[in-house]
Amino acid sequence: MEGKGISRAVIERLPRYYRYLGELLEEGVERISSGELSRRMRVTASQIRQDLNNFGGFGQQGYGYNVKYLYDEIGKILGIDRQHNLIIIGSGNLGQAIANYANFERRGFIVKGMFDVNPKLIGKVVRGVEIMGVENLEDFIVENDVQIAALTIPKTKAPEIADRLVAAGIKAIWNFAHIDLDVPDDVVVENVHLSESLMRLSYRVCSMQDQKAGEIKRTQK
Amino acid sequence: MEGKGISRAVIERLPRYYRYLGELLEEGVERISSGELSRRMRVTASQIRQDLNNFGGFGQQGYGYNVKYLYDEIGKILGIDRQHNLIIIGSGNLGQAIANYANFERRGFIVKGMFDVNPKLIGKVVRGVEIMGVENLEDFIVENDVQIAALTIPKTKAPEIADRLVAAGIKAIWNFAHIDLDVPDDVVVENVHLSESLMRLSYRVCSMQDQKAGEIKRTQK
DNA sequence: TAGATTGTTAATCGATTAACAATC
DNA sequence: TAGATTGTTAATCGATTAACAATC
Numbered sequence: 001m002e003g004k005g006i007s008r009a010v011i012e013r014l015p016r017y018y019r020y021l022g023e024l025l026e027e028g029v030e031r032i033s034s035g036e037l038s039r040r041m042r043v044t045a046s047q048i049r050q051d052l053n054n055f056g057g058f059g060q061q062g063y064g065y066n067v068k069y070l071y072d073e074i075g076k077i078l079g080i081d082r083q084h085n086l087i088i089i090g091s092g093n094l095g096q097a098i099a100n101y102a103n104f105e106r107r108g109f110i111v112k113g114m115f116d117v118n119p120k121l122i123g124k125v126v127r128g129v130e131i132m133g134v135e136n137l138e139d140f141i142v143e144n145d146v147q148i149a150a151l152t153i154p155k156t157k158a159p160e161i162a163d164r165l166v167a168a169g170i171k172a173i174w175n176f177a178h179i180d181l182d183v184p185d186d187v188v189v190e191n192v193h194l195s196e197s198l199m200r201l202s203y204r205v206c207s208m209q210d211q212k213a214g215e216i217k218r219t220q221k
Numbered sequence: 222m223e224g225k226g227i228s229r230a231v232i233e234r235l236p237r238y239y240r241y242l243g244e245l246l247e248e249g250v251e252r253i254s255s256g257e258l259s260r261r262m263r264v265t266a267s268q269i270r271q272d273l274n275n276f277g278g279f280g281q282q283g284y285g286y287n288v289k290y291l292y293d294e295i296g297k298i299l300g301i302d303r304q305h306n307l308i309i310i311g312s313g314n315l316g317q318a319i320a321n322y323a324n325f326e327r328r329g330f331i332v333k334g335m336f337d338v339n340p341k342l343i344g345k346v347v348r349g350v351e352i353m354g355v356e357n358l359e360d361f362i363v364e365n366d367v368q369i370a371a372l373t374i375p376k377t378k379a380p381e382i383a384d385r386l387v388a389a390g391i392k393a394i395w396n397f398a399h400i401d402l403d404v405p406d407d408v409v410v411e412n413v414h415l416s417e418s419l420m421r422l423s424y425r426v427c428s429m430q431d432q433k434a435g436e437i438k439r440t441q442k
Numbered sequence: 443t444a445g446a447t448t449g450t451t452a453a454t455c456g457a458t459t460a461a462c463a464a465t466c
Numbered sequence: 467t468a469g470a471t472t473g474t475t476a477a478t479c480g481a482t483t484a485a486c487a488a489t490c
Contacts, residue, residue: 097318190422274450
């Protein structure tokens with residue numbers, strides 16, 4: 001499971017493979033060929049085989065891939081078989097949504113604690129987890145072996161909290177704040193910039209409209 | 222503003238440029254060169270100039286780019302200057318987070334309505350918007366000129382609702398359900414698969430650990 | 443004018459697709 | 467064995483970076 005040398009593009013696609021294999025598993029499908037998976041996922045069979053072979057040969061000539069086996073192997077590659085302790089900083093709607101969701105999905109992600117600065121939220125219990133103030137953040141991280149922090153706080157507060165997280169030895173930040181965080185090389189930051197996603201959507205809607213308008217114009221000529 | 226021929230990679234980067242220009246604007250910076258922006262954003266100056274020149278020449282030799290002008294132009298390209306009416310289907314924590322956020326950001330996105338199937342939520346008012354049942358979804362879309370629907374419902378219900386949205390003439394779906402939607406070519410789907418984001422995070426944390434373990438091993442030899 | 447910096451062409455790099463021998 | 471399908475190499479395609487003439 002050598003982590004290096006795997007391109008960003010491949011890693012981006014892995015979770016999607018995992019999801020489709022999970023669906024196949026639920027449907028009771030035992031084996032699948034790259035060709036059939038390619039039709040379902042709307043990617044080329046070549047790409048599927050290339051991607052998987054970054055991590056080893058999981059298939060068998062003339063047979064294809066065993067769904068359960070491949071599913072488990074990708075799970076291992078993604079590290080979903082290991083336990084990840086996480087905390088959520090910012091316990092508003094987004095923080096609570098993530099708490100529900102991370103526990104729900106269960107695959108190795110455990111919400112150990114939730115934090116907020118709002119006194120109205122502190123003390124409230126979400127999915128069995130009590131919301132705490134951020135004063136003892138560092139102690140909590142160390143005592144509970146927390147690896148991942150989800151950051152769902154305003155961008156103005158994010159850099160300061162990120163620094164505290166890093167100092168406390170956090171391994172990764174799941175960043176929902178609308179700002180790029182500056183952290184050491186050995187701390188992973190995974191950004192979810194919803195505003196940027198919405199802007200891309202906007203762009204695509206507009207360019208679709210322009211395209212249609214163009215077509216009409218051409219037809220009328 | 223020709224929508225076609227622009228590569229996906231460029232579109233992905235546009236909102237980030239917009240965000241950095243917004244920050245510069247707040248800092249009171251009037252002009253910026255691709256070189257200086259490159260240092261801030263940690264991308265190559267070449268890439269910045271190439272990206273921008275997909276849409277026209279916004280700069281001036283020997284001077285650089287006027288921050289306010291470039292900010293506005295990218296806003297236009299992204300379609301943020303136009304008004305987008307949106308609805309949110311699924312009014313749980315995630316739906317409410319989006320409602321707060323979309324109104325908050327204001328840049329042309331207006332939450333016209335919120336929907337849910339849960340009777341406990343129906344009738345509740347979030348940021349001045351009342352949560353409705355999904356019975357009259359289609360009428361609401363037509364009457365309110367709704368272009369975008371955010372889908373924050375379980376994956377089991379998503380395909381059915383997506384079909385209804387498409388039939389009602391929606392232009393785009395902001396999809397938070399953990400499933401790929403099957404819609405006609407002229408309907409835009411922008412996916413936010415949080416589970417996949419979390420898996421990528423997990424992968425990167427694990428491969429970082431493996432990398433470190435490898436380094437220690439090598440040092441000890 | 444001289445210096446700075448763009449816009450744009452050319453070179454490089456990496457990712458995707460095609461092809462096919464290996465093999466179950 | 468014959469057919470199917472992988473694993474893998476080679477070919478193509480596209481995106482990024484470098485270079486530099488144009489020009490403010």
